[in-house]
Amino acid sequence: xxxxDVVIGANASMYYRLNFSKIRGVFYPRSEQEVLxxxxxxxxxxxxxxxxxxxxxxxxxxxxxxxxxxxxxTLQMREILTISKDQRYVDVQPGAxxxxxxxxxxxxxxxxxxxxxxxxxxxxxxxxxxxGGGNDTWVNGTMRDNTIRVKMILYNGAQLVVDxxxxxxxxxxxxxxxxxxxxxxxxxxxxHGTLGIITELRVRIKPLVEEELIGGxxxxxxxxxxxxxxxxxxxxxxxxxxxEAIVQAHEDVRGDLRLPLLVLEYPRDDALQEKLTAIADFRxxxxxxxxxxxxxxxxxxxxxxxxxIQVALFEGYGLHGKSLTEMSHSITEVNELLMEDGFRPFxxxxxxxxxxxxxxxxxxxxxxxxxxxxxxxxxSGKEIFKTVARIVDKCLELGITPKPEHKWPFSDDVxxxxxxxxxxxxxxxxxxxxxxxxxxEVLGSMV
Ligand SMILES: Cc1cc2nc3c(=O)[nH]c(=O)nc-3n(C[C@H](O)[C@H](O)[C@H](O)COP(=O)(O)OP(=O)(O)OC[C@H]3O[C@@H](n4cnc5c(N)ncnc54)[C@H](O)[C@@H]3O)c2cc1C
Numbered sequence: 001x002x003x004x005d006v007v008i009g010a011n012a013s014m015y016y017r018l019n020f021s022k023i024r025g026v027f028y029p030r031s032e033q034e035v036l037x038x039x040x041x042x043x044x045x046x047x048x049x050x051x052x053x054x055x056x057x058x059x060x061x062x063x064x065x066x067x068x069x070x071x072x073x074t075l076q077m078r079e080i081l082t083i084s085k086d087q088r089y090v091d092v093q094p095g096a097x098x099x100x101x102x103x104x105x106x107x108x109x110x111x112x113x114x115x116x117x118x119x120x121x122x123x124x125x126x127x128x129x130x131x132g133g134g135n136d137t138w139v140n141g142t143m144r145d146n147t148i149r150v151k152m153i154l155y156n157g158a159q160l161v162v163d164x165x166x167x168x169x170x171x172x173x174x175x176x177x178x179x180x181x182x183x184x185x186x187x188x189x190x191x192h193g194t195l196g197i198i199t200e201l202r203v204r205i206k207p208l209v210e211e212e213l214i215g216g217x218x219x220x221x222x223x224x225x226x227x228x229x230x231x232x233x234x235x236x237x238x239x240x241x242x243x244e245a246i247v248q249a250h251e252d253v254r255g256d257l258r259l260p261l262l263v264l265e266y267p268r269d270d271a272l273q274e275k276l277t278a279i280a281d282f283r284x285x286x287x288x289x290x291x292x293x294x295x296x297x298x299x300x301x302x303x304x305x306x307x308x309i310q311v312a313l314f315e316g317y318g319l320h321g322k323s324l325t326e327m328s329h330s331i332t333e334v335n336e337l338l339m340e341d342g343f344r345p346f347x348x349x350x351x352x353x354x355x356x357x358x359x360x361x362x363x364x365x366x367x368x369x370x371x372x373x374x375x376x377x378x379x380s381g382k383e384i385f386k387t388v389a390r391i392v393d394k395c396l397e398l399g400i401t402p403k404p405e406h407k408w409p410f411s412d413d414v415x416x417x418x419x420x421x422x423x424x425x426x427x428x429x430x431x432x433x434x435x436x437x438x439x440x441e442v443l444g445s446m447v
Contacts, residue, residue, distance in 0.1 A: 012055060012056045012057070012058060012118075013057065013058045013059065013060045013062075013063070014058075014060075014311055014312065014313075014447055015060035015063055015443050015446035015447060016063075016446065017381070017445070017446045017447070018063055018064075018446065019066055022064075022066055022067065022068050022069065023064070023069060023070075023071055024045070024047055024068055024069060024070055025038075025041075025042075025047075025070045025071070026070070026071045026073065027070060027071070027072050027073065028073050028075065028076040029072065029074075029076065029077060030076045030077060031077070032151070032153070032159075032199040032200065035072065035077075035153055035197055035199050036153055036157055036159075038070060038072055039072075039153050039154075039155065039157055039197065039429075040157050041070075042069075042070045042155075042429070043155055043156060043157070043429065047067075047068050047069055047070055048064065048067040048068065048069040048070075048428075048429060048430070048431070048432050048433070049069060049070050049071075049072060049155070049197065049429055049430050049431075050062065050063070050064030050069050050070070050071050050072070050193065050430070050431055051072050051074065051125065051129075051193040051197045051198070051430065051431075052071055052072065052073050052074070052126075053073075053074050053075070053094065053095060053122065053123030053125045053126030053127075053129075054075075054097065054118070054121040054122045054123050054126055055121075056118040056121050056122045056126065057122075057126055057129075057130055057192075058312065058315040058316075059130070059192065059315075059403065059410070060443050060446065061129075061192040061193060061431055061434055062126070062193070063446065064431065064433065065431075065433025065434070065436075065439070065442045065443070065446075066433060066442050066445070066446075067432060067433050072197060073095075074093070074094045074095035074123055074125050074197075075095050075123075076095065077093035077094055077095040077199070078093055078095040078096040078097075078100060078123070079092070079093045079096070080092050080093075080096060080100070080101060080104055081093065081200070083104065083105070083108070083110075083205075085108055085110055085205075088110075088204060088205050088206060089148055089202050089203065089204060089205060090105070090112065090202070090203050090205055091200060091201070091202050092124060092200070092201055092202075092203060093199070093200060094123055094124060094125025094126075094197075094198045094199060094200065094201060095123045095125060096123060096124055097119060097120060097121060097122060097123055097124070098112055098114050098115060098116070098119040098122070098124070098127070099119050099120045101124070101203070105205060105208075106208070109207060109208045110205045110206065110207060110208060111205060111206060111207070111208045111209075112146065112203055112204075112205050113136070113140035113141075113146060113204075113205075113206060114127060114132070114133060114134065114140070114142075114143050114146050114203075115133075115134035115135075115136060115140075116132045116133060116134045117134065117135075117298075118132075119134070124143070124201050124203060125198045125201070127143040128143045128144065128147050128150060128185075128188060128189055128198065128201065129188075129189075129190070129191060129192050129193050129198070130143075130190060130192065131143050131144050131189040131190040131356070131357060133354075133355070133356070134351070135242055135243055135244060135351035135352075135354065136240075136241055136242065137351065137354050137355040137356065137368075138234075138240055138243065138351075138353045138354055138355050138365070139239060139240065139241065141355060142189075142355065142356060142357065143189065144185055144186065144189035144190075144357065145204075146203055146204045147185055147188075147189070147201060147202070147203055147204070148163060148164075148202040148203065148204055149161060149162060149163035149164075149185070149201070149202045150162050150163075150185065150188055150198050150200065150201050150202075151198065151199050151200040151201075152188070152195065152196040152197060152198050152199065153196055153197050153199055154195070154196040154426050154427065154429075155196065155426070155427045155428065155429025155430060156427055158170060158171040158174055158426075160174075160175075160178070160196065162183060162184065162185060162187070162188055163184070163185060164184055164185055165184070166178070166179045166182075166183065166184060167179055167183050167184075174425070174426065177425045178422070178425060178426070181421065181422060181425060183422060186357075186361045187418065187419075187422060189357070190357070190412075190415060191415075191419055192409065192431060192434060193430055193431040194409070194419050194423065194428075194430055194431045194432070194434060194435065195419065195422060195423070195426065195430060196426070196430055197430065211267045211268075212267065212268045213241055213242075213265045213266065213267060213268065214265065214266060214267070214268045214273075214284065215263070215264065215265050215284070215285035215286070215287070215289065215290035216263070216264050216265075216266070216276065216282035216283060216284055216285055217261055217262065217263045217264075217282065217283055217285055217289075217293065218261065218262050218280040218281055218282045218283070219258045219259075219260070219261045219281075220260050220261065220262070220280070222260075222328055223247065223260055223327040223328040223331055224325065224326060224327055224328045225280075226245060226247070226260045226261075226262060226327065227319065227324040227325045227326070227327035227367070228325050229262060229279055229280040230245065230262065230324060230352045230353050230366065230367050231324055231325050231366075232279045232280075233279060233352075233353050234353045234365045234366070236275055236279065238266065238272070238275060238276065238279075238353075239266055239267060239272070240264050240265070240266055240353060241265045241266055241267070242263075242264065242265040242294075243262065243263070243264050243265075243351060243352045243353060243354075244262070244263050244293070244294070244297050244349060244350065244351065244352065245260065245261070245262045245263075245349060245350055245352040245367055245369070246259055246260065246261050246263075246293075246296070246297060246300070246347075246348075246349045247259065247260045247327075247331065247348040247349060247350075247369065248260070248331075248345060248347055248348040248349075249296075249300055249346075249347045249348075249349065250303075250305050250346045250347060252303060252305050252306060253296065253299050253300055253303050253347065254296070255296075257296065261293075262280070262352060263285070263290065263293045263294075263297075264276075264282070265290060297349055300347040300349050300370075300372065301347070301370065301372060305346065305374060307374075308344070308374035308375065308377075309374065309375050310346050310347075310372050310373070310374055310375070311372065311373060311374075311375045311384075312370065312371070312372050313338070313343065313371065313372075313373050313375075313384070313387060313388060313391070314371055314388055314391045314392075314402070314403070315370055315371070315403065316350075316368055316369070316370055316371075316402075316403045316404055317330075317334070317350075317368070317369045317371065317395060317400050317401065317402065317403075317404070318354075318356055318364055318366055318367075318368055318369075318400060318401030318402075318404030319366050319367045319369060319400055320364045320365060320366030320367075320399075320401070321366070321399060322399055323366075323398050323399045323400045324366045324367055327367075329398075330398050330400055331348065333394060333398055334371070334391065334394060334395075334398075334400075337387075337390060337391060337394050338373055338387070338391075341376075341386075341387040341390070342376030342379065343373040343374065343375060343376060343387065344373060344374040345371070345372075345373050346372045346373050346374050347370075347371070347372045348369055348370070348371050348372075349369065349370055350367055350368045350369035350370050351367070351368045352366070352367040352368070352369075353365060353366065353367065354366065354367060354368040354404075356368060356401070356404040358401060358414070359412040359413065359414030359415035359416075359418070360414050364401060364404070368404050380444075381444050381445055381446065381447030382441070382444035382445065382447075383444075384444070384447050385440060385441075385443055385444030385447055386444070388440075389440055392410075392411045395411075409434055409435060410434060410439055410440070410443075416435065419435070420435060423435075
């Protein structure tokens with residue numbers, strides 16, 4: 001395997017045109033001590049550092065942009081260090097994936113309940129940095145809800161332990177300043193590698209629940225009725241174990257499915273069934289039918305139409321409150337913008353109901369919807385990125401959260417300000433390009 005394949009090859013985002021000459025070194029440390037040596041070397045040479053896990057992040061942050069930099073891959077740091085069944089935690093290196101953790105926990109009848117679709121490749125270091133989660137976040141929370149503490153190394157080599165109460169460090173003056181600023185796990189969650197490199201995590205585990213699940217699907221006449229049904233599930237605190245809405249799908253993929261639809265799995269229970277029937281007209285599904293719908297949803301981002309190329313122009317909208325219950329308006333406005341810029345909407349689907357956090361750390365509940373479109377021919381990366389920027393503005397106007405799962409500072413001013421405040425105390429050095437004024441131009445040149 002060539003180094004460039006490892007560093008770049010796993011990059012799932014649309015920002016793939018990297019200038020390799022700006023990458024001054026690629027490192028695969030195995031321990032915190034080795035990470036420290038690399039960080040100090042970067043500091044000595046005045047180079048930026050980009051931490052990289054599985055490369056499945058979609059915001060472009062794990063590419064490092066165009067800064068002269070070192071790339072530190074955590075893929076050789078995937079050891080499970082301690083399992084405490086009694087105290088319900090696992091200490092783990094940052095490069096382990098949820099699947100690897102769960103393989104070890106299964107014989108103990110315990111589970112780490114963070115399950116993004118990418119759980120076989122995404123690392124826990126990447127997951128806390130993007131605050132990822134799966135289509136059960138509604139029940140089990142996002143990565144931050146399942147993280148007890150993290151260890152980090154900063155650009156000057158200082159070591160931090162960050163938990164929900166604050167910060168401890170071998171640099172006492174820094175510790176005091178960060179505690180005065182109120183730094184906790186909330187700040188590390190969704191920081192996209194801009195604060196330091198995470199070298200270890202303590203994550204929460206829970207007993208494996210073995211319950212009988214039942215599947216159901218409801219088809220709706222329009223988007224608003226779908227949004228209102230999702231809001232009712234949220235209000236009723238309905239214990240959805242799997243929930244996906246397919247809102248729009250190109251005919252090459254949807255076959256004869258009637259859209260929009262909502263497919264759910266939930267515990268078999270008469271009282272729950274009654275609650276659900278009051279919300280919408282859900283029809284029972286056999287196991288095979290549930291699998292068929294899950295498979296269709298998985299094909300949506302993978303299948304290209306017979307003509308044109310599909311792109312994830314803007315991966316993830318959070319529809320909540322009015323933007324959810326009046327979803328037709330939200331979707332029409334976004335689609336009109338896309339079509340004005342020459343894109344053809346291809347598919348919209350997503351986790352529902354779902355939970356995520358806003359930039360000020362307040363919780364939001366609604367539908368996390370992915371959007372895919374067919375890209376116009378002959379457009380430059382910069383032109384395509386202009387549409388991304390227009391969608392950010394449109395989302396803000398409509399009360400939609402842009403990119404809720406991958407909330408990176410570019411589209412989240414509150415989070416960006418907070419990160420900059422913390423970087424004033426700890427120094428920069430990590431993924432600085434994201435905070436540059438020209439971040440949009442840089443990313444545009446990489447499409
Ligand atoms: C097919 C597919 C399905 C997906 N499904 C979901 C889903 O269901 N839910 C969801 O939330 N996401 C999903 N994603 C997005 C992606 O998997 C997540 O964003 C994930 O958290 C990225 O983890 P990673 O290890 O690949 O991180 P990377 O992509 O390598 O990095 C992501 C960010 O984390 C930073 N980082 C990584 N490791 C560290 C570290 N040790 N210290 C500090 N910073 C670090 C990087 O600098 C970068 O900013 C999906 C992606 C794909 C390709």
